[in-house]
Amino acid sequence: MTTPVLGTTETRRPARAAHAAKRRPRTEALWGYAFIAPTGLGLAIFYLWPVLQTAYFSFTEWGAFGGHTWTGLDNYVRLASDPEVGQAVLNTLAYTALGLVGIPVAIVFAALINRPGLRGVSVYRTAFFLPVITMPVAVAMLWRWLYNGDYGLVNQVLAVFGVDGPNWIADPATALYALVVVGVWSSVGYNLIIFLAGMQAIPKELYEAASMDGAGRVRQFFKITLPMLSPTAFFISIVSVIGSLQLFDLVFVMTGSGQSARANPAYARLQTVVQLFYERAFVTNDRGYAAAIVIALLVLIAVLTILQFRLQRRWVHYV
Known part of the structure:
Protein backbone atom coordinates (compact mmCIF):
# COMPACT_ATOMS: atom_id res chain seq x y z
CA MET A 1 0.00 0.00 0.00
CA SER A 58 -43.32 66.32 10.42
CA PHE A 59 -40.66 68.43 12.14
CA THR A 60 -40.79 71.17 9.49
CA GLU A 61 -43.05 74.00 8.33
CA TRP A 62 -43.78 74.53 4.64
CA GLY A 63 -44.14 77.85 2.91
CA ALA A 64 -46.94 78.82 0.53
CA PHE A 65 -44.62 78.53 -2.50
CA GLY A 66 -42.64 75.50 -1.39
CA GLY A 67 -39.59 75.09 0.75
CA HIS A 68 -39.53 74.10 4.40
CA THR A 69 -37.83 75.12 7.64
CA TRP A 70 -37.03 73.02 10.69
CA THR A 71 -39.42 73.74 13.58
CA GLY A 72 -38.72 70.84 15.94
CA LEU A 73 -41.68 69.56 17.94
CA ASP A 74 -43.96 72.51 17.16
CA ASN A 75 -46.26 70.43 14.94
CA TYR A 76 -46.66 67.73 17.59
CA VAL A 77 -47.38 70.31 20.31
CA ARG A 78 -50.02 71.80 18.05
CA LEU A 79 -51.32 68.32 17.31
CA ALA A 80 -51.83 67.52 21.00
CA SER A 81 -53.95 70.63 21.55
CA ASP A 82 -55.97 70.60 18.31
CA PRO A 83 -59.63 69.71 19.05
CA GLU A 84 -60.26 68.86 15.40
CA VAL A 85 -57.57 66.16 15.54
CA GLY A 86 -59.09 64.76 18.72
CA GLN A 87 -62.53 64.59 17.12
CA ALA A 88 -61.10 62.92 14.02
CA VAL A 89 -59.34 60.31 16.17
CA LEU A 90 -62.57 59.62 18.10
CA ASN A 91 -64.51 59.31 14.84
CA THR A 92 -61.93 56.90 13.43
CA LEU A 93 -61.85 54.77 16.58
CA ALA A 94 -65.66 54.70 16.75
CA TYR A 95 -65.90 53.63 13.12
CA THR A 96 -63.24 50.96 13.72
CA ALA A 97 -65.00 49.57 16.79
CA LEU A 98 -68.44 49.52 15.17
CA GLY A 99 -66.99 48.06 11.97
CA LEU A 100 -65.85 44.96 13.89
CA VAL A 101 -69.51 43.93 13.92
CA GLY A 102 -68.89 42.73 10.38
CA ILE A 103 -66.70 39.88 11.69
CA PRO A 104 -69.46 37.91 13.50
CA VAL A 105 -71.81 38.70 10.61
CA ALA A 106 -69.32 37.15 8.18
CA ILE A 107 -68.90 34.10 10.44
CA VAL A 108 -72.67 33.50 10.55
CA PHE A 109 -73.06 33.79 6.78
CA ALA A 110 -70.02 31.58 6.22
CA ALA A 111 -71.51 28.92 8.51
CA LEU A 112 -74.79 29.05 6.61
CA ILE A 113 -73.05 28.70 3.25
CA ASN A 114 -70.82 25.91 4.57
CA ARG A 115 -73.77 23.63 5.33
CA PRO A 116 -73.41 20.21 3.66
CA GLY A 117 -75.68 19.66 0.68
CA LEU A 118 -76.34 23.35 0.05
CA ARG A 119 -76.78 24.09 -3.64
CA GLY A 120 -75.46 27.15 -5.42
CA VAL A 121 -72.56 27.80 -3.04
CA SER A 122 -70.52 29.44 -5.81
CA VAL A 123 -73.42 31.80 -6.56
CA TYR A 124 -73.65 32.88 -2.92
CA ARG A 125 -69.90 33.40 -2.67
CA THR A 126 -69.92 35.51 -5.83
CA ALA A 127 -72.86 37.60 -4.63
CA PHE A 128 -71.19 38.32 -1.29
CA PHE A 129 -67.82 39.06 -2.87
CA LEU A 130 -69.08 41.49 -5.52
CA PRO A 131 -68.93 44.57 -3.22
CA VAL A 132 -65.28 43.77 -2.46
CA ILE A 133 -64.19 44.02 -6.10
CA THR A 134 -66.40 47.06 -6.79
CA MET A 135 -64.59 50.38 -6.90
CA PRO A 136 -64.93 52.24 -3.57
CA VAL A 137 -65.99 55.42 -5.39
CA ALA A 138 -68.83 53.54 -7.10
CA VAL A 139 -69.90 52.05 -3.76
CA ALA A 140 -69.86 55.47 -2.09
CA MET A 141 -71.88 57.09 -4.89
CA LEU A 142 -74.44 54.29 -4.79
CA TRP A 143 -74.96 54.56 -1.04
CA ARG A 144 -74.97 58.34 -1.20
CA TRP A 145 -77.98 58.05 -3.49
CA LEU A 146 -79.62 55.41 -1.27
CA TYR A 147 -79.18 57.63 1.81
CA ASN A 148 -80.45 60.81 0.17
CA GLY A 149 -83.08 62.45 2.37
CA ASP A 150 -85.28 63.64 -0.51
CA TYR A 151 -85.34 60.83 -3.07
CA GLY A 152 -83.21 58.06 -1.55
CA LEU A 153 -84.46 54.49 -1.77
CA VAL A 154 -84.00 53.91 1.97
CA ASN A 155 -86.39 56.71 2.91
CA GLN A 156 -88.84 55.66 0.20
CA VAL A 157 -89.02 52.18 1.73
CA LEU A 158 -89.46 53.66 5.20
CA ALA A 159 -92.23 55.94 3.89
CA VAL A 160 -94.24 52.85 2.90
CA PHE A 161 -94.40 51.99 6.61
CA GLY A 162 -95.19 55.56 7.60
CA VAL A 163 -91.68 56.40 8.83
CA ASP A 164 -90.16 59.74 7.93
CA GLY A 165 -86.49 58.91 7.42
CA PRO A 166 -83.76 61.49 8.08
CA ASN A 167 -81.08 62.72 5.73
CA TRP A 168 -78.74 59.98 6.81
CA ILE A 169 -75.42 61.54 5.85
CA ALA A 170 -76.30 65.16 6.68
CA ASP A 171 -77.73 64.35 10.14
CA PRO A 172 -74.99 64.20 12.82
CA ALA A 173 -77.05 61.66 14.80
CA THR A 174 -77.07 59.07 11.99
CA ALA A 175 -74.05 59.95 9.84
CA LEU A 176 -71.52 57.66 11.54
CA TYR A 177 -73.88 54.67 11.75
CA ALA A 178 -74.82 55.06 8.09
CA LEU A 179 -71.14 55.03 7.18
CA VAL A 180 -70.55 51.91 9.30
CA VAL A 181 -73.31 50.08 7.42
CA VAL A 182 -71.58 50.86 4.13
CA GLY A 183 -68.23 49.72 5.47
CA VAL A 184 -69.60 46.43 6.79
CA TRP A 185 -71.54 45.80 3.58
CA SER A 186 -68.46 46.35 1.42
CA SER A 187 -66.10 44.21 3.53
CA VAL A 188 -68.26 41.30 4.70
CA GLY A 189 -67.66 39.42 1.43
CA TYR A 190 -63.89 39.33 1.90
CA ASN A 191 -64.23 38.20 5.51
CA LEU A 192 -66.78 35.57 4.50
CA ILE A 193 -64.46 33.99 1.92
CA ILE A 194 -61.61 33.79 4.45
CA PHE A 195 -63.85 32.29 7.13
CA LEU A 196 -65.35 29.85 4.65
CA ALA A 197 -61.87 28.60 3.76
CA GLY A 198 -61.08 28.24 7.45
CA MET A 199 -64.26 26.25 8.09
CA GLN A 200 -63.56 23.89 5.22
CA ALA A 201 -60.11 23.20 6.69
CA ILE A 202 -61.57 21.97 10.00
CA PRO A 203 -61.33 18.15 10.18
CA LYS A 204 -64.71 16.50 9.61
CA GLU A 205 -63.88 13.89 12.23
CA LEU A 206 -64.43 16.48 14.97
CA TYR A 207 -68.01 17.06 13.88
CA GLU A 208 -68.63 13.32 13.47
CA ALA A 209 -67.37 12.63 16.99
CA ALA A 210 -69.48 15.47 18.38
CA SER A 211 -72.58 14.11 16.60
CA MET A 212 -71.97 10.68 18.10
CA ASP A 213 -71.83 12.31 21.55
CA GLY A 214 -75.20 13.96 20.90
CA ALA A 215 -74.04 17.53 20.18
CA GLY A 216 -76.32 19.48 17.85
CA ARG A 217 -75.28 21.90 15.14
CA VAL A 218 -75.51 24.95 17.41
CA ARG A 219 -73.31 23.36 20.07
CA GLN A 220 -70.86 22.16 17.42
CA PHE A 221 -70.66 25.71 16.10
CA PHE A 222 -69.74 27.17 19.51
CA LYS A 223 -67.55 24.29 20.73
CA ILE A 224 -65.74 23.34 17.51
CA THR A 225 -66.13 25.92 14.75
CA LEU A 226 -65.47 29.10 16.72
CA PRO A 227 -62.39 27.80 18.64
CA MET A 228 -60.89 26.37 15.45
CA LEU A 229 -61.51 29.68 13.66
CA SER A 230 -59.69 31.77 16.26
CA PRO A 231 -56.48 32.18 14.15
CA THR A 232 -58.59 33.18 11.14
CA ALA A 233 -60.64 35.62 13.24
CA PHE A 234 -57.40 37.11 14.58
CA PHE A 235 -56.11 37.69 11.04
CA ILE A 236 -59.41 39.25 9.98
CA SER A 237 -59.48 41.51 13.03
CA ILE A 238 -55.94 42.78 12.30
CA VAL A 239 -56.78 43.52 8.66
CA SER A 240 -60.14 45.11 9.55
CA VAL A 241 -58.70 47.41 12.20
CA ILE A 242 -55.85 48.61 9.98
CA GLY A 243 -58.23 49.17 7.06
CA SER A 244 -60.75 51.04 9.21
CA LEU A 245 -58.10 53.34 10.67
CA GLN A 246 -57.10 54.28 7.11
CA LEU A 247 -60.65 55.09 5.98
CA PHE A 248 -60.76 57.89 3.44
CA ASP A 249 -62.52 57.19 0.14
CA LEU A 250 -66.03 56.56 1.53
CA VAL A 251 -65.99 59.77 3.55
CA PHE A 252 -64.47 61.78 0.72
CA VAL A 253 -67.13 60.76 -1.82
CA MET A 254 -70.21 60.44 0.40
CA THR A 255 -69.76 63.81 2.10
CA GLY A 256 -68.29 65.72 -0.85
CA SER A 257 -64.70 66.80 -1.28
CA GLY A 258 -65.41 70.49 -0.61
CA GLN A 259 -66.97 70.01 2.82
CA SER A 260 -65.57 71.61 5.92
CA ALA A 261 -65.78 70.21 9.43
CA ARG A 262 -66.31 73.67 10.88
CA ALA A 263 -69.13 74.50 8.46
CA ASN A 264 -70.93 71.14 8.53
CA PRO A 265 -71.56 69.42 11.91
CA ALA A 266 -72.40 66.13 10.18
CA TYR A 267 -69.08 66.18 8.37
CA ALA A 268 -67.31 66.83 11.68
CA ARG A 269 -68.97 63.63 12.92
CA LEU A 270 -67.59 61.71 9.94
CA GLN A 271 -64.16 63.26 9.50
CA THR A 272 -61.40 60.65 9.88
CA VAL A 273 -57.70 61.06 10.53
CA VAL A 274 -56.77 60.36 6.91
CA GLN A 275 -59.40 62.84 5.72
CA LEU A 276 -57.94 65.48 8.03
CA PHE A 277 -54.47 64.69 6.72
CA TYR A 278 -55.70 65.18 3.16
CA GLU A 279 -57.21 68.57 3.97
CA ARG A 280 -54.11 69.83 5.72
CA ALA A 281 -51.73 68.57 3.05
CA PHE A 282 -53.59 69.39 -0.18
CA VAL A 283 -56.28 71.95 0.69
CA THR A 284 -54.66 74.29 3.21
CA ASN A 285 -51.10 73.36 2.12
CA ASP A 286 -49.98 72.84 5.73
CA ARG A 287 -47.80 69.88 4.82
CA GLY A 288 -45.60 69.81 7.89
CA TYR A 289 -48.63 69.56 10.17
CA ALA A 290 -50.19 66.98 7.83
CA ALA A 291 -47.05 64.87 8.09
CA ALA A 292 -47.30 65.01 11.89
CA ILE A 293 -50.93 63.84 11.68
CA VAL A 294 -50.09 60.84 9.52
CA ILE A 295 -47.12 59.87 11.73
CA ALA A 296 -49.45 59.97 14.73
CA LEU A 297 -51.82 57.67 12.81
CA LEU A 298 -48.91 55.30 12.11
CA VAL A 299 -48.13 55.15 15.83
CA LEU A 300 -51.81 54.55 16.63
CA ILE A 301 -51.98 51.64 14.16
CA ALA A 302 -48.80 50.12 15.62
CA VAL A 303 -50.10 50.41 19.21
CA LEU A 304 -53.46 48.84 18.39
CA THR A 305 -51.79 46.02 16.42
CA ILE A 306 -49.46 45.22 19.32
CA LEU A 307 -52.44 45.27 21.69
CA GLN A 308 -54.31 42.84 19.45
CA PHE A 309 -51.35 40.46 19.40
CA ARG A 310 -51.18 40.46 23.19
CA LEU A 311 -54.92 39.88 23.53
CA GLN A 312 -54.66 37.01 21.04
CA ARG A 313 -51.97 35.32 23.15
CA ARG A 314 -54.18 35.55 26.24
CA TRP A 315 -57.15 34.23 24.27
CA VAL A 316 -55.16 31.22 23.07
CA HIS A 317 -53.94 30.61 26.63
CA TYR A 318 -57.46 30.56 28.07
CA VAL A 319 -58.91 28.50 25.20
Whole structure:
Protein backbone atom coordinates (compact mmCIF):
# COMPACT_ATOMS: atom_id res chain seq x y z
CA MET A 1 0.00 0.00 0.00
CA THR A 2 1.45 3.34 -1.06
CA THR A 3 1.33 6.43 1.14
CA PRO A 4 -0.02 9.62 -0.58
CA VAL A 5 2.71 12.10 -1.19
CA LEU A 6 2.10 15.64 0.09
CA GLY A 7 0.83 17.88 -2.71
CA THR A 8 -0.44 15.08 -4.92
CA THR A 9 -3.97 14.82 -6.35
CA GLU A 10 -5.06 12.32 -3.67
CA THR A 11 -4.26 14.79 -0.87
CA ARG A 12 -5.77 17.84 -2.62
CA ARG A 13 -9.19 16.28 -3.32
CA PRO A 14 -10.46 16.29 0.33
CA ALA A 15 -9.26 19.87 0.77
CA ARG A 16 -11.07 20.97 -2.39
CA ALA A 17 -14.23 19.18 -1.28
CA ALA A 18 -14.12 20.88 2.13
CA HIS A 19 -13.50 24.27 0.52
CA ALA A 20 -16.41 23.76 -1.91
CA ALA A 21 -18.66 22.72 0.98
CA LYS A 22 -17.81 25.97 2.76
CA ARG A 23 -18.44 28.09 -0.34
CA ARG A 24 -21.79 26.45 -1.19
CA PRO A 25 -23.80 28.13 1.62
CA ARG A 26 -22.30 31.50 0.73
CA THR A 27 -23.19 31.04 -2.93
CA GLU A 28 -26.73 29.98 -2.06
CA ALA A 29 -27.09 33.00 0.22
CA LEU A 30 -25.90 35.33 -2.54
CA TRP A 31 -28.41 33.83 -4.97
CA GLY A 32 -31.15 34.24 -2.37
CA TYR A 33 -30.27 37.92 -1.85
CA ALA A 34 -30.19 38.40 -5.62
CA PHE A 35 -33.72 37.00 -5.99
CA ILE A 36 -35.20 39.15 -3.20
CA ALA A 37 -33.25 42.27 -4.21
CA PRO A 38 -35.93 43.62 -6.64
CA THR A 39 -38.67 43.26 -4.02
CA GLY A 40 -36.47 44.66 -1.28
CA LEU A 41 -35.42 47.59 -3.46
CA GLY A 42 -39.06 48.31 -4.31
CA LEU A 43 -40.06 48.23 -0.64
CA ALA A 44 -37.18 50.52 0.29
CA ILE A 45 -37.95 53.07 -2.45
CA PHE A 46 -41.74 53.10 -2.39
CA TYR A 47 -42.46 52.30 1.29
CA LEU A 48 -39.53 52.79 3.64
CA TRP A 49 -38.14 55.99 2.11
CA PRO A 50 -41.55 57.80 2.02
CA VAL A 51 -42.09 56.89 5.69
CA LEU A 52 -38.70 58.29 6.67
CA GLN A 53 -39.25 61.38 4.53
CA THR A 54 -42.68 61.98 6.07
CA ALA A 55 -41.22 61.59 9.56
CA TYR A 56 -38.64 64.26 8.72
CA PHE A 57 -41.25 66.61 7.24
CA SER A 58 -43.32 66.32 10.42
CA PHE A 59 -40.66 68.43 12.14
CA THR A 60 -40.79 71.17 9.49
CA GLU A 61 -43.05 74.00 8.33
CA TRP A 62 -43.78 74.53 4.64
CA GLY A 63 -44.14 77.85 2.91
CA ALA A 64 -46.94 78.82 0.53
CA PHE A 65 -44.62 78.53 -2.50
CA GLY A 66 -42.64 75.50 -1.39
CA GLY A 67 -39.59 75.09 0.75
CA HIS A 68 -39.53 74.10 4.40
CA THR A 69 -37.83 75.12 7.64
CA TRP A 70 -37.03 73.02 10.69
CA THR A 71 -39.42 73.74 13.58
CA GLY A 72 -38.72 70.84 15.94
CA LEU A 73 -41.68 69.56 17.94
CA ASP A 74 -43.96 72.51 17.16
CA ASN A 75 -46.26 70.43 14.94
CA TYR A 76 -46.66 67.73 17.59
CA VAL A 77 -47.38 70.31 20.31
CA ARG A 78 -50.02 71.80 18.05
CA LEU A 79 -51.32 68.32 17.31
CA ALA A 80 -51.83 67.52 21.00
CA SER A 81 -53.95 70.63 21.55
CA ASP A 82 -55.97 70.60 18.31
CA PRO A 83 -59.63 69.71 19.05
CA GLU A 84 -60.26 68.86 15.40
CA VAL A 85 -57.57 66.16 15.54
CA GLY A 86 -59.09 64.76 18.72
CA GLN A 87 -62.53 64.59 17.12
CA ALA A 88 -61.10 62.92 14.02
CA VAL A 89 -59.34 60.31 16.17
CA LEU A 90 -62.57 59.62 18.10
CA ASN A 91 -64.51 59.31 14.84
CA THR A 92 -61.93 56.90 13.43
CA LEU A 93 -61.85 54.77 16.58
CA ALA A 94 -65.66 54.70 16.75
CA TYR A 95 -65.90 53.63 13.12
CA THR A 96 -63.24 50.96 13.72
CA ALA A 97 -65.00 49.57 16.79
CA LEU A 98 -68.44 49.52 15.17
CA GLY A 99 -66.99 48.06 11.97
CA LEU A 100 -65.85 44.96 13.89
CA VAL A 101 -69.51 43.93 13.92
CA GLY A 102 -68.89 42.73 10.38
CA ILE A 103 -66.70 39.88 11.69
CA PRO A 104 -69.46 37.91 13.50
CA VAL A 105 -71.81 38.70 10.61
CA ALA A 106 -69.32 37.15 8.18
CA ILE A 107 -68.90 34.10 10.44
CA VAL A 108 -72.67 33.50 10.55
CA PHE A 109 -73.06 33.79 6.78
CA ALA A 110 -70.02 31.58 6.22
CA ALA A 111 -71.51 28.92 8.51
CA LEU A 112 -74.79 29.05 6.61
CA ILE A 113 -73.05 28.70 3.25
CA ASN A 114 -70.82 25.91 4.57
CA ARG A 115 -73.77 23.63 5.33
CA PRO A 116 -73.41 20.21 3.66
CA GLY A 117 -75.68 19.66 0.68
CA LEU A 118 -76.34 23.35 0.05
CA ARG A 119 -76.78 24.09 -3.64
CA GLY A 120 -75.46 27.15 -5.42
CA VAL A 121 -72.56 27.80 -3.04
CA SER A 122 -70.52 29.44 -5.81
CA VAL A 123 -73.42 31.80 -6.56
CA TYR A 124 -73.65 32.88 -2.92
CA ARG A 125 -69.90 33.40 -2.67
CA THR A 126 -69.92 35.51 -5.83
CA ALA A 127 -72.86 37.60 -4.63
CA PHE A 128 -71.19 38.32 -1.29
CA PHE A 129 -67.82 39.06 -2.87
CA LEU A 130 -69.08 41.49 -5.52
CA PRO A 131 -68.93 44.57 -3.22
CA VAL A 132 -65.28 43.77 -2.46
CA ILE A 133 -64.19 44.02 -6.10
CA THR A 134 -66.40 47.06 -6.79
CA MET A 135 -64.59 50.38 -6.90
CA PRO A 136 -64.93 52.24 -3.57
CA VAL A 137 -65.99 55.42 -5.39
CA ALA A 138 -68.83 53.54 -7.10
CA VAL A 139 -69.90 52.05 -3.76
CA ALA A 140 -69.86 55.47 -2.09
CA MET A 141 -71.88 57.09 -4.89
CA LEU A 142 -74.44 54.29 -4.79
CA TRP A 143 -74.96 54.56 -1.04
CA ARG A 144 -74.97 58.34 -1.20
CA TRP A 145 -77.98 58.05 -3.49
CA LEU A 146 -79.62 55.41 -1.27
CA TYR A 147 -79.18 57.63 1.81
CA ASN A 148 -80.45 60.81 0.17
CA GLY A 149 -83.08 62.45 2.37
CA ASP A 150 -85.28 63.64 -0.51
CA TYR A 151 -85.34 60.83 -3.07
CA GLY A 152 -83.21 58.06 -1.55
CA LEU A 153 -84.46 54.49 -1.77
CA VAL A 154 -84.00 53.91 1.97
CA ASN A 155 -86.39 56.71 2.91
CA GLN A 156 -88.84 55.66 0.20
CA VAL A 157 -89.02 52.18 1.73
CA LEU A 158 -89.46 53.66 5.20
CA ALA A 159 -92.23 55.94 3.89
CA VAL A 160 -94.24 52.85 2.90
CA PHE A 161 -94.40 51.99 6.61
CA GLY A 162 -95.19 55.56 7.60
CA VAL A 163 -91.68 56.40 8.83
CA ASP A 164 -90.16 59.74 7.93
CA GLY A 165 -86.49 58.91 7.42
CA PRO A 166 -83.76 61.49 8.08
CA ASN A 167 -81.08 62.72 5.73
CA TRP A 168 -78.74 59.98 6.81
CA ILE A 169 -75.42 61.54 5.85
CA ALA A 170 -76.30 65.16 6.68
CA ASP A 171 -77.73 64.35 10.14
CA PRO A 172 -74.99 64.20 12.82
CA ALA A 173 -77.05 61.66 14.80
CA THR A 174 -77.07 59.07 11.99
CA ALA A 175 -74.05 59.95 9.84
CA LEU A 176 -71.52 57.66 11.54
CA TYR A 177 -73.88 54.67 11.75
CA ALA A 178 -74.82 55.06 8.09
CA LEU A 179 -71.14 55.03 7.18
CA VAL A 180 -70.55 51.91 9.30
CA VAL A 181 -73.31 50.08 7.42
CA VAL A 182 -71.58 50.86 4.13
CA GLY A 183 -68.23 49.72 5.47
CA VAL A 184 -69.60 46.43 6.79
CA TRP A 185 -71.54 45.80 3.58
CA SER A 186 -68.46 46.35 1.42
CA SER A 187 -66.10 44.21 3.53
CA VAL A 188 -68.26 41.30 4.70
CA GLY A 189 -67.66 39.42 1.43
CA TYR A 190 -63.89 39.33 1.90
CA ASN A 191 -64.23 38.20 5.51
CA LEU A 192 -66.78 35.57 4.50
CA ILE A 193 -64.46 33.99 1.92
CA ILE A 194 -61.61 33.79 4.45
CA PHE A 195 -63.85 32.29 7.13
CA LEU A 196 -65.35 29.85 4.65
CA ALA A 197 -61.87 28.60 3.76
CA GLY A 198 -61.08 28.24 7.45
CA MET A 199 -64.26 26.25 8.09
CA GLN A 200 -63.56 23.89 5.22
CA ALA A 201 -60.11 23.20 6.69
CA ILE A 202 -61.57 21.97 10.00
CA PRO A 203 -61.33 18.15 10.18
CA LYS A 204 -64.71 16.50 9.61
CA GLU A 205 -63.88 13.89 12.23
CA LEU A 206 -64.43 16.48 14.97
CA TYR A 207 -68.01 17.06 13.88
CA GLU A 208 -68.63 13.32 13.47
CA ALA A 209 -67.37 12.63 16.99
CA ALA A 210 -69.48 15.47 18.38
CA SER A 211 -72.58 14.11 16.60
CA MET A 212 -71.97 10.68 18.10
CA ASP A 213 -71.83 12.31 21.55
CA GLY A 214 -75.20 13.96 20.90
CA ALA A 215 -74.04 17.53 20.18
CA GLY A 216 -76.32 19.48 17.85
CA ARG A 217 -75.28 21.90 15.14
CA VAL A 218 -75.51 24.95 17.41
CA ARG A 219 -73.31 23.36 20.07
CA GLN A 220 -70.86 22.16 17.42
CA PHE A 221 -70.66 25.71 16.10
CA PHE A 222 -69.74 27.17 19.51
CA LYS A 223 -67.55 24.29 20.73
CA ILE A 224 -65.74 23.34 17.51
CA THR A 225 -66.13 25.92 14.75
CA LEU A 226 -65.47 29.10 16.72
CA PRO A 227 -62.39 27.80 18.64
CA MET A 228 -60.89 26.37 15.45
CA LEU A 229 -61.51 29.68 13.66
CA SER A 230 -59.69 31.77 16.26
CA PRO A 231 -56.48 32.18 14.15
CA THR A 232 -58.59 33.18 11.14
CA ALA A 233 -60.64 35.62 13.24
CA PHE A 234 -57.40 37.11 14.58
CA PHE A 235 -56.11 37.69 11.04
CA ILE A 236 -59.41 39.25 9.98
CA SER A 237 -59.48 41.51 13.03
CA ILE A 238 -55.94 42.78 12.30
CA VAL A 239 -56.78 43.52 8.66
CA SER A 240 -60.14 45.11 9.55
CA VAL A 241 -58.70 47.41 12.20
CA ILE A 242 -55.85 48.61 9.98
CA GLY A 243 -58.23 49.17 7.06
CA SER A 244 -60.75 51.04 9.21
CA LEU A 245 -58.10 53.34 10.67
CA GLN A 246 -57.10 54.28 7.11
CA LEU A 247 -60.65 55.09 5.98
CA PHE A 248 -60.76 57.89 3.44
CA ASP A 249 -62.52 57.19 0.14
CA LEU A 250 -66.03 56.56 1.53
CA VAL A 251 -65.99 59.77 3.55
CA PHE A 252 -64.47 61.78 0.72
CA VAL A 253 -67.13 60.76 -1.82
CA MET A 254 -70.21 60.44 0.40
CA THR A 255 -69.76 63.81 2.10
CA GLY A 256 -68.29 65.72 -0.85
CA SER A 257 -64.70 66.80 -1.28
CA GLY A 258 -65.41 70.49 -0.61
CA GLN A 259 -66.97 70.01 2.82
CA SER A 260 -65.57 71.61 5.92
CA ALA A 261 -65.78 70.21 9.43
CA ARG A 262 -66.31 73.67 10.88
CA ALA A 263 -69.13 74.50 8.46
CA ASN A 264 -70.93 71.14 8.53
CA PRO A 265 -71.56 69.42 11.91
CA ALA A 266 -72.40 66.13 10.18
CA TYR A 267 -69.08 66.18 8.37
CA ALA A 268 -67.31 66.83 11.68
CA ARG A 269 -68.97 63.63 12.92
CA LEU A 270 -67.59 61.71 9.94
CA GLN A 271 -64.16 63.26 9.50
CA THR A 272 -61.40 60.65 9.88
CA VAL A 273 -57.70 61.06 10.53
CA VAL A 274 -56.77 60.36 6.91
CA GLN A 275 -59.40 62.84 5.72
CA LEU A 276 -57.94 65.48 8.03
CA PHE A 277 -54.47 64.69 6.72
CA TYR A 278 -55.70 65.18 3.16
CA GLU A 279 -57.21 68.57 3.97
CA ARG A 280 -54.11 69.83 5.72
CA ALA A 281 -51.73 68.57 3.05
CA PHE A 282 -53.59 69.39 -0.18
CA VAL A 283 -56.28 71.95 0.69
CA THR A 284 -54.66 74.29 3.21
CA ASN A 285 -51.10 73.36 2.12
CA ASP A 286 -49.98 72.84 5.73
CA ARG A 287 -47.80 69.88 4.82
CA GLY A 288 -45.60 69.81 7.89
CA TYR A 289 -48.63 69.56 10.17
CA ALA A 290 -50.19 66.98 7.83
CA ALA A 291 -47.05 64.87 8.09
CA ALA A 292 -47.30 65.01 11.89
CA ILE A 293 -50.93 63.84 11.68
CA VAL A 294 -50.09 60.84 9.52
CA ILE A 295 -47.12 59.87 11.73
CA ALA A 296 -49.45 59.97 14.73
CA LEU A 297 -51.82 57.67 12.81
CA LEU A 298 -48.91 55.30 12.11
CA VAL A 299 -48.13 55.15 15.83
CA LEU A 300 -51.81 54.55 16.63
CA ILE A 301 -51.98 51.64 14.16
CA ALA A 302 -48.80 50.12 15.62
CA VAL A 303 -50.10 50.41 19.21
CA LEU A 304 -53.46 48.84 18.39
CA THR A 305 -51.79 46.02 16.42
CA ILE A 306 -49.46 45.22 19.32
CA LEU A 307 -52.44 45.27 21.69
CA GLN A 308 -54.31 42.84 19.45
CA PHE A 309 -51.35 40.46 19.40
CA ARG A 310 -51.18 40.46 23.19
CA LEU A 311 -54.92 39.88 23.53
CA GLN A 312 -54.66 37.01 21.04
CA ARG A 313 -51.97 35.32 23.15
CA ARG A 314 -54.18 35.55 26.24
CA TRP A 315 -57.15 34.23 24.27
CA VAL A 316 -55.16 31.22 23.07
CA HIS A 317 -53.94 30.61 26.63
CA TYR A 318 -57.46 30.56 28.07
CA VAL A 319 -58.91 28.50 25.20
